[in-house]
Amino acid sequence: MSRPLxxxxxxxxxxIGALLAHTALAAGGGSGAIDMLPVLEALALxxxxxxxxxxxxxxxxxxxxxxxxxxxIVIGNLGLVGFHGFDALRTLPVVEAMxxxxxxxxxxxxxxxxxxxKMAAVGMSATLxxxxxxxxxxxxxxxxxxxxxxxHHVLSHWFVGATLxxxxxxxxxxxxxxLGRSASAEGxxxxxxxxxxxxxxxxxxAVVTGLIQAADQGRTFDTAGxxxxxxxxxGFLVVALVVxxxxxxxxxxxxxxxxxEGLLLSFALAFCFFVSFLAGRAGLAPIxxxxxxxxxxxxxxxxxxxxxxxxxxxxxxxxxxxxxxxxPVFFVLMGMGVDLRVFGQTGVLGFAAALTLAAIVGKxxxxxxxxxxxxxxxxxxxxxIPRGEVGLIFASIGRTLTIGGExxxxxxxxxxVVVMVAVTTLVTPPLLVWRMRSPRGG
Numbered sequence: 021m022s023r024p025l026x027x028x029x030x031x032x033x034x035x036i037g038a039l040l041a042h043t044a045l046a047a048g049g050g051s052g053a054i055d056m057l058p059v060l061e062a063l064a065l066x067x068x069x070x071x072x073x074x075x076x077x078x079x080x081x082x083x084x085x086x087x088x089x090x091x092x093i094v095i096g097n098l099g100l101v102g103f104h105g106f107d108a109l110r111t112l113p114v115v116e117a118m119x120x121x122x123x124x125x126x127x128x129x130x131x132x133x134x135x136x137x138k139m140a141a142v143g144m145s146a147t148l149x150x151x152x153x154x155x156x157x158x159x160x161x162x163x164x165x166x167x168x169x170x171x172h173h174v175l176s177h178w179f180v181g182a183t184l185x186x187x188x189x190x191x192x193x194x195x196x197x198x199l200g201r202s203a204s205a206e207g208x209x210x211x212x213x214x215x216x217x218x219x220x221x222x223x224x225x226a227v228v229t230g231l232i233q234a235a236d237q238g239r240t241f242d243t244a245g246x247x248x249x250x251x252x253x254x255g256f257l258v259v260a261l262v263v264x265x266x267x268x269x270x271x272x273x274x275x276x277x278x279x280x281e282g283l284l285l286s287f288a289l290a291f292c293f294f295v296s297f298l299a300g301r302a303g304l305a306p307i308x309x310x311x312x313x314x315x316x317x318x319x320x321x322x323x324x325x326x327x328x329x330x331x332x333x334x335x336x337x338x339x340x341x342x343x344x345x346x347x348p349v350f351f352v353l354m355g356m357g358v359d360l361r362v363f364g365q366t367g368v369l370g371f372a373a374a375l376t377l378a379a380i381v382g383k384x385x386x387x388x389x390x391x392x393x394x395x396x397x398x399x400x401x402x403x404x405i406p407r408g409e410v411g412l413i414f415a416s417i418g419r420t421l422t423i424g425g426e427x428x429x430x431x432x433x434x435x436x437v438v439v440m441v442a443v444t445t446l447v448t449p450p451l452l453v454w455r456m457r458s459p460r461g462g
Contacts, residue, residue, distance in 0.1 A: 054114070062109045063118075063349070069095065070348035083445055085409060088348050089438065092355020100360060110356045119353045122346035123413055124310040128292045129343055130218065131314015132335055146212030148389030153213060153404050154220045157184035157382025164378050168371040169433070173423045175232050180429075182228050183415055183437050184379045186221030187214040188408025192448065196403070201456050205395050210403035213386075218410065219257070222311060225414060226253040226304045232421050232428055249303075256302055257312050260295060264316035285338050288317060305417060354412045357419070358438050359431045372436035376443045380405055399455045406448040411441040 073087030095106050109115065161181035169177065192214060196207045230249035271287055292313040299309025317335055362368050387401030415437040418429030429437070 056114075058108065059112055059114045062112055062115050065095070065106065065109070066091075066115070066349055066352045067345070070352050074348070081449065083408070083449075085351055086442060086445055088351035089355040089412075089442065092352035093358045093360070093438075094355075095352065096356030096358060097360045110353065115349065116353070118346055119350040122343070122348070122350035123307060123416070124292065124296055125339060125343045126347050126350065126409060127307045127310040127413075128314045129339055131311040132317060132339070133314075145209050145389060145391045145395070147216060148391070149209060149213035149386050149400060149404065150216035150220060150389075152389045153187060153217050153383055153386035154185045154224060156385045157379055158182055158224065160184065160378035160382045161375065164371070164374045165433075168367060168374065173235070173426070173428075175228065175235055175423060176426075176428045176433075179228050179232065179414075179418050179421070180375070180433060180437075182221075182224050183411050183418070184375070184382060184407070184440070185217070185224050186407065186410040186414070187217045187383070187404050188406045188410050188445065192403045192406060192452065196452075196456075204456075205392065206390075206399045206403070206456070209390050209395065209400055213389075213400075213404065217404070218311070221410065221414075222305075222308050223250065223253045223257075225417065226308060229305060229417065229421065230303060232423060236421070236423050252302055253304060253308065256299060256304060256308065257315075260298075260309070260312035261316060264291075264295065264312070268316050285335075288335055288338070289342075291317065307413060351409070351412070354416060354438070357416075357431075358435045360435075362432045362435050365432065368432055368436065371432070372439040375436050376440045379407060379440050379444050380447075396455065399452065402448065402451045402455055405451075406445045407441045408445050411437060411444075415441075 069091040070088045073089075073091035074084030075087070077087035077090070078084050096110065098104070099107060158178075158181040161184040162177050165172070165177040165180035166174075169180075192210055196204075196210065201207045227246065227249045230252075231246065268291060271291065292310055295313040295316075296306040296309035299312070300306045363372075383404040384398075384401040386404060387397040390397050390400045415429055415434050419427060419434060421428040
């Protein structure tokens with residue numbers, strides 16, 4: 021285990037201010053002429069409504085992310101009742117840039133909270149559950165998309181399928197922790213499979229995104245190109261883990277000896293941004309780099325000075341002030357992207373329902389990979405259902421991709437994906453509690 025490093029727990033307010041100033045100048049072409057008043061109004065509104073929405077949903081023992089999404093849906097659809105005062109919020113470049121930073125922090129935290137050693141030790145069951153949990157829902161989603169959106173490009177259907185692939189480990193981990201069942205056979209399989217699921221899902225995202233970008237540029241599909249994309253994704257993660265661990269130890273050892281406050285957190289953020297940049301340069305989504313950076317740093321423990329009772333804090337705890345500020349911005353903006361008017365179109369509700377059913381059924385099938393006597397496969401399947409923030413990240417990336425001038429994820433598909441995410445996230449906690457507390461599930 022690496023040696024704990026000294027730190028002083030400083031909330032990086034100055035860093036947030038510098039970040040906002042730099043982003044504002046960049047959005048204004050470096051002239052400094054950007055009007056910050058709409059940005060300040062947007063942030064005040066987004067943060068207050070996100071917290072109120074999250075607190076309301078948590079009051080009913082539901083994930084706060086759903087409240088943040090709901091807040092965004094309300095803001096984004098006030099025009100339906102004749103109020104258009106907030107319509108410009110979704111087009112503010114500074115707020116959009118902050119949302120993108122928020123999603124990087126989110127994936128960075130997921131990586132920090134993942135344990136590579138435990139991933140390698142969970143055994144064949146978790147690996148089989150993870151592989152089936154990616155392949156089966158993706159194929160079911162592909163079929164649903166082809167059935168409802170037959171006129172779209174075939175790669176668009178594959179991307180819709182990809183949004184069903186990954187599992188949101190945070191929601192299931194919270195329920196298992198509340199029940200004290202994280203160390204049970206089912207709990208270990210679910211958590212191990214969900215983490216492997218995320219890695220495989222990011223590789224799928226990299227592959228499908230690369231194929232779509234190639235198709236949009238008029239390049240034909242070939243097996244060699246697919247293998248190159250897969251090789252890039254896998255190779256990047258392997259190199260990041262091997263080289264990054266050595267580099268991070270050296271860097272943090274130096275940072276621990278430098279005078280000043282908040283240096284270790286600053287170095288961690290710089291490392292996250294740099295690896296995300298390298299992922300982008302390699303043709304992968306920057307979130308792949310953020311996740312890899314978190315995996316590299318997951319074993320770095322930071323220890324407070326002795327005068328603070330030797331309290332240990334992990335890096336993901338130090339990230340909470342920044343993530344608590346920026347991540348809700350991402351989710352509220354994701355909610356604002358939902359146009360409730362599309363549900364009035366013929367077939368949209370049916371498409372959303374079919375996509376949700378495919379998402380749920382696919383994870384039940386993946387539970388067949390849970391091996392060993394006495395393992396409750398139904399509990400494993402229920403624990404793998406929630407898509408949470410991962411599905412939203414995939415959908416948001418799809419909105420930026422085009423094939424022949426047509427968006428891969430249009431308003432109809434995006435709204436259906438949000439419904440799927442909300443339903444799978446809502447149903448998992450009560451179903452898992454019921455199963456894990458039942459005599460057979462116990």
